[in-house]
Amino acid sequence: MNNEVETIEADVLIIGAGGAGMRAAISVNDAGLKPVMVTKSLLGKAHTVMAEGGIACALGNVDPQDNWMVHYGDIIEEGVYISNWKMAEILGKEAPERVLELERYGALFDRTPDGRIMQRAFGAHTYRRLAHIGDRTGLELIKTLEDQVLHRNIPFYDEMYIIDLIKKGNKIIGAYGIKMDTGQTFIFRAKSVVIATGGSGRVYKVTSNSWESTGDGIGMAYRAGVVLRDMEMIQFHPTGMVYPPGVKGLLVTEGVRGEGGILLNSKGERYMLKYSPQKKELDARDVVARANYREIMEGRGTEHGGVYLDITHKGPDFIKHKLPAMYQQFLEFAGVDITKEKMEVAPTVHYMMGGIEVDAETEKTNLDNLFAAGEIASGLHGANRLGGNSLSDILVFGKRAGDSAVTYARSSKLEEIPNEAVQAIKEYVMHFFREDGKNPYELIDRLTTCMSDNVGIMRDEDHLQKGIKIINELKEEFKEVGTKGGLRYNHGLMGCLELGNMLVSCEAIVNCASMRKESRGAHARSDFPKKDPAWKANINTLMDEQGNMKFEVKPAEEMPEEYKAYVKPEVYE
Amino acid sequence: MSDDISVKVFRFDPETEKEGKYVEYKIPYVDGMVVLDTVRYVEEKIDPTISIRWNCKAGKCGSCSAEINGKPSLMCKTRVDEVGKNITVAPMAAFPLIKDLVTDVSKNWDIARKIPMFTPKEGLEKPWRINPKDVERSKEFKRCIECFLCMDVCHVVREHFTPYFGPRHIVKAASWDMHPLDGLDRSRMLNEEGGMGYCNITKCCTDVCPEHIRITDNAIIQEKERAIDRQYDPIAMLIKNARKKEKVVK
Numbered sequence: 096m097n098n099e100v101e102t103i104e105a106d107v108l109i110i111g112a113g114g115a116g117m118r119a120a121i122s123v124n125d126a127g128l129k130p131v132m133v134t135k136s137l138l139g140k141a142h143t144v145m146a147e148g149g150i151a152c153a154l155g156n157v158d159p160q161d162n163w164m165v166h167y168g169d170i171i172e173e174g175v176y177i178s179n180w181k182m183a184e185i186l187g188k189e190a191p192e193r194v195l196e197l198e199r200y201g202a203l204f205d206r207t208p209d210g211r212i213m214q215r216a217f218g219a220h221t222y223r224r225l226a227h228i229g230d231r232t233g234l235e236l237i238k239t240l241e242d243q244v245l246h247r248n249i250p251f252y253d254e255m256y257i258i259d260l261i262k263k264g265n266k267i268i269g270a271y272g273i274k275m276d277t278g279q280t281f282i283f284r285a286k287s288v289v290i291a292t293g294g295s296g297r298v299y300k301v302t303s304n305s306w307e308s309t310g311d312g313i314g315m316a317y318r319a320g321v322v323l324r325d326m327e328m329i330q331f332h333p334t335g336m337v338y339p340p341g342v343k344g345l346l347v348t349e350g351v352r353g354e355g356g357i358l359l360n361s362k363g364e365r366y367m368l369k370y371s372p373q374k375k376e377l378d379a380r381d382v383v384a385r386a387n388y389r390e391i392m393e394g395r396g397t398e399h400g401g402v403y404l405d406i407t408h409k410g411p412d413f414i415k416h417k418l419p420a421m422y423q424q425f426l427e428f429a430g431v432d433i434t435k436e437k438m439e440v441a442p443t444v445h446y447m448m449g450g451i452e453v454d455a456e457t458e459k460t461n462l463d464n465l466f467a468a469g470e471i472a473s474g475l476h477g478a479n480r481l482g483g484n485s486l487s488d489i490l491v492f493g494k495r496a497g498d499s500a501v502t503y504a505r506s507s508k509l510e511e512i513p514n515e516a517v518q519a520i521k522e523y524v525m526h527f528f529r530e531d532g533k534n535p536y537e538l539i540d541r542l543t544t545c546m547s548d549n550v551g552i553m554r555d556e557d558h559l560q561k562g563i564k565i566i567n568e569l570k571e572e573f574k575e576v577g578t579k580g581g582l583r584y585n586h587g588l589m590g591c592l593e594l595g596n597m598l599v600s601c602e603a604i605v606n607c608a609s610m611r612k613e614s615r616g617a618h619a620r621s622d623f624p625k626k627d628p629a630w631k632a633n634i635n636t637l638m639d640e641q642g643n644m645k646f647e648v649k650p651a652e653e654m655p656e657e658y659k660a661y662v663k664p665e666v667y668e
Numbered sequence: 669m670s671d672d673i674s675v676k677v678f679r680f681d682p683e684t685e686k687e688g689k690y691v692e693y694k695i696p697y698v699d700g701m702v703v704l705d706t707v708r709y710v711e712e713k714i715d716p717t718i719s720i721r722w723n724c725k726a727g728k729c730g731s732c733s734a735e736i737n738g739k740p741s742l743m744c745k746t747r748v749d750e751v752g753k754n755i756t757v758a759p760m761a762a763f764p765l766i767k768d769l770v771t772d773v774s775k776n777w778d779i780a781r782k783i784p785m786f787t788p789k790e791g792l793e794k795p796w797r798i799n800p801k802d803v804e805r806s807k808e809f810k811r812c813i814e815c816f817l818c819m820d821v822c823h824v825v826r827e828h829f830t831p832y833f834g835p836r837h838i839v840k841a842a843s844w845d846m847h848p849l850d851g852l853d854r855s856r857m858l859n860e861e862g863g864m865g866y867c868n869i870t871k872c873c874t875d876v877c878p879e880h881i882r883i884t885d886n887a888i889i890q891e892k893e894r895a896i897d898r899q900y901d902p903i904a905m906l907i908k909n910a911r912k913k914e915k916v917v918k
Contacts, residue, residue, distance in 0.1 A: 136723050136729075136731065137721070137723075137731060137773070138777065139814055140723045140724070140729040140730065140731050142723075142724070144724065144728050144729050144813070145724055145726065145728055145729075195795065198796060199788065200786065201785065201786030201844065201847065201850075203798075203803055203806055203807060203810060203847060204803075205800070205803065206797075206798050206799070206800040206803055207800070208800060209797070210796075210797030210798050210799055210800070211795060211797060212795075213800075228807070228810070229807070231810075231811065233728075234728065234810075234811075234813065235810055238810065238812075238814075242780070242785055242786070243785070245777055245780050245781050246781060246785045248781070253774075276766050276770065276772065305723045305724045305725070305729065306722055306723045306724070306725065307723055338700065339699060339700020339701070340698055340699065340700055340701075341698070341700055341701055341702050341704075341705045341725075342700075342702075342725070342726065345725075345726050346726075420728075423727075423880075424726070424727070427727070427745055428700075428702075428727075428745075428747075429700075534712075534716065535716075536711070536712035536713070536716065537712075540712075578716055578717070579716075579717060580716075580717035583681075583683070583719075583766075583767060584719035584766060584767045584768075584770050585716075585717055585719070586711050586716055586717075586718070586719070586720070587716030587717055590716060
C-alpha cells in the first residue's frame with residue numbers, strides 16, 4: 096500500500112454525491128464554509144439518476160385541494176403508522192419550496208396547459224402530486240445539482256471509496272478513503288460529516304439498484320457506533336423487468352400505472368380489481384407488489400415469470416411523449432414495442448426504508464457531528480415509502496443535513512486524526528491482498544441469492560432462520576476472502592470491501608425481519624399475516640460492547656393530538 | 669446463438685507496462701446478454717483485477733462507455749446478438765487511459781465550469797409560467813447522460829489539439845440557451861472561447877448518442893447560426909436583442 100497518505104481538510108465532509116449529498120454540499124458552500132464532497136462513482140452517476148416518475152410535493156397545481164396536511168396523512172398511513180411524524184410534517188411542508196428551488200436552478204419540469212409545473216398521479220397519493228420531467232426526473236435532478244456544484248467550485252473527489260469513519264470519543268472527526276482511479280489513499284479531516292451514501296439494494300439478487308448501492312454507509316456507520324432502525328423494511332417495487340436476464344430487476348416506472356397502465360395475468364384478468372377494488376393499480380407499492388407476486392406464485396404468470404403491464408390502449412403518441420425512457424428501454428433491451436405489446440414485469444427490490452436513525456429536524460445521528468440524509472437515513476417512510484417521496488426526501492433533508500452540519504462545524508474545530516485509527520484501517524485493507532484468498536464475488540453471489548430466497552417479499556420463520564444461518568456462515572468465510580493486484584481500480588478489492596458492508600446490512604435485515612412477528616407495510620410474513628398493535632414499534636440495530644449486533648424494540652413515537660385529524664385512525668383486524 | 673463467445677478486451681496498466689494488449693476471454697452465452705455482462709463475467713469469474721467502470725447497468729448513468737468493435741458505445745446497451753460472437757472492447761481513445769477500459773474523463777468538468785450556468789431572465793413573475801410547447805426544445809438536450817461517447821467519436825476532440833469544447837458541451841450550452849426562461853446567449857462564447865468553428869458537422873456525434881439527441885442538427889448548427897447572426901448581422905441582432913432581452917456572453 097502506498098504509504099504517502101494525502102490529508103484533506105474541510106469544514107464539512109459530505110460522503111455521497113447523489114441528490115442528498117449534492118444538496119447538502121450546496122448548503123454548506125452557500126453558508127460560506129468549505130464543503131468537500133466525495134463519491135464512490137463518477138460525479139453525476141449516482142443512483143439518483145435512476146429515479147423516473149417524479150418528485151412528490153403538495154404544490155396543488157393540478158388538484159388545488161392538495162396541501163401539506165394531506166401529504167402528511169398519506170405518508171403516515173402508507174408508512175403504516177411507524178414513520179417519524181415530525182419528518183413527515185417537514186417533508187409535506189418543505190417539498191414544494193425545494194422543487195421551486197430546483198426550477199430556479201434550471202430544472203425544466205413538464206407543464207400544465209396554463210404553464211405551471213405539471214403533477215401526475217402516483218400510487219397511494221390522494222391527489223396528483225408528482226412534479227416530473229417525463230420519466231427522467233432523477234436525471235434532471237442530478238444534472239441540475241451537478242451544474243450548481245461545478246459552478247460553485249465545490250471541491251469533490253469522485254471514485255473515492257471511503258472505507259471507514261474516524262472517531263474521537265463520541266464525535267466523528269473524519270474519514271479514510273482510497274481514490275480508485277489513482278490508488279492514492281486519503282485522510283479527510285472535517286468539523287462535521289454528512290453521510291448520504293444511499294441504500295443497500297444490491298444485497299438482493301434481483302434489484303433495481305445501481306452497482307454502488309451496497310450499503311457502504313450503513314457498514315461504516317454501524318462500525319462507528321451509529322444506531323440503525325427499521326432495517327427489515329425493504330421495499331419491493333411492483334414492476335421490474337424480467338427479461339432478458341441481464342436486465343432482470345431493472346425498474347419500470349410507476350408512472351406507467353400513473354398514466355393509466357393496467358396489470359393483467361396470463362389469463363388476461365385485471366386482478367387488481369380483486370386485490371384492491373378502490374385504488375386498483377395505484378394502491379401502495381407493497382400491496383401491488385404482493386398481488387403481482389401472488390399471481391406469479393399461483394401459476395398465472397407469464398412466459399418469463401412475470402405479469403403483464405399494459406399501456407397500449409393509450410396510443411403511441413401519448414406513450415412516447417409521457418414515457419419516452421420506458422419506450423426506449425423496452426425497445427432496446429427486450430425488443431418489445433410497448434405501444435403495441437404488453438410489458439412483462441415482476442417485483443424487484445427497490446428501496447430501503449430503514450437506515451440510520453436521525454433527529455427529525457437536524458438529521459443528526461446519535462454520534463456528535465455526524466449527520467445523515469437520503470435513502471441511508473430512516474424514519475420518514477416507516478414501513479412503506481410512497482413513490483416520489485424519495486426525491487423530495489433527498490432535497491428536503493439533504494438541505495437540512497447540510498444546514499445542521501454548518502451549525503455544528505461553526506462551533507467545532509478540526510481534530511488531530513489518531514495514528515492508531517489510520518493504522519487499523521490500513522491493516523484492514525491490506526489483509527485482503529493474498530494469493531489464496533476466496534473470490535469475494537462468489538460469496539456476494541451466495542449472499543444475494545440467500546437474501547432473495549429467504550428474506551424476500553413474503554417471509555416466514557423457517558426461511559428467516561435459514562437466512563440467518565447462511566449469513567453467519569458467510570461472515571466466517573468473509574475472513575478468508577482476498578484479491579491480487581494493487582489499489583488502483585481493483586474491483587477485486589472493491590468486492591472484498593463491499594462484501595464486508597453488505598454483510599452488516601444483511602445481518603440487520605434478516606434479524607429484524609425475524610423479530611417482527613407481524614405483517615406491516617413492506618414486511619409481510621405468511622406465518623404472521625396480520626398486523627399486531629404490539630408491533631406499532633421500531634427496531635433499532637446497534638453494536639454492543641463485544642462488537643456483536645444487538646437489537647432494541649421501542650414503541651413508535653405518538654404524534655401530537657392536533658395532527659391526528661390529518662390521518663385516518665389505524666385499524667387492526 | 670449458443671456456445672461460447674470470444675471477447676477480446678484491451679488490457680493495459682500504464683504505470684507498470686510499456687504497452688497494452690488485447691486479451692481474449694471465452695464467455696458462455698446467455699440469452700439477451702449485453703457486452704457489459706461479458707466483461708463483468710471476466711471480473712467476477714476469471715480475473716477480478718480487470719478495470720471496468722459501470723454503475724446503473726440500465727443506460728441511464730453513462731458510466732460504461734467503451735469502443736465495441738471500433739464503435740463508441742455503452743457496454744450495457746450493446747446486445748451480444750447484435751454485434752456477433754467475436755467482440756473487441758477497447759477504452760475510449762479520446763481520453764487519457766487510467767487502466768484497461770477505464771479512462772480519465774475529468775477534463776469535462778473543467779469545460780462544464782466555463783459554460784455560464786442557467787441564468788433566469790430578470791423580473792419574472794413567480795411562480796414561473798412556461799408554455800408546455802416551449803419546454804420541448806431544451807428537453808431534448810437534457811436527455812444527455814454524460815457518457816461522453818460524442819466526445820470520443822469527435823475527430824476534432826480525438827485527434828487535434830484545439831480549444832473546441834466538444835459536442836457534449838455544446839449540447840449543455842444549448843440546453844440553457846433554449847430554456848424558455850434563460851436570459852443569456854452563449855453562442856458567441858462557444859464560437860470564441862469554445863472553438864465551435866472547428867466542428868465541421870460530420871454528424872458522427874449524433875450517430876453514437878445513446879439518447880438519440882440530434883446533436884449536430886439541433887444543438888451545434890443552431891448555436892453556429894446564432895453566433896453568425898450575432899457576428900455578421902447587426903440588424904438581426906438588434907431585433908433579437910429587443911425581442912428576447914438576452915445578454916450575450918463573451
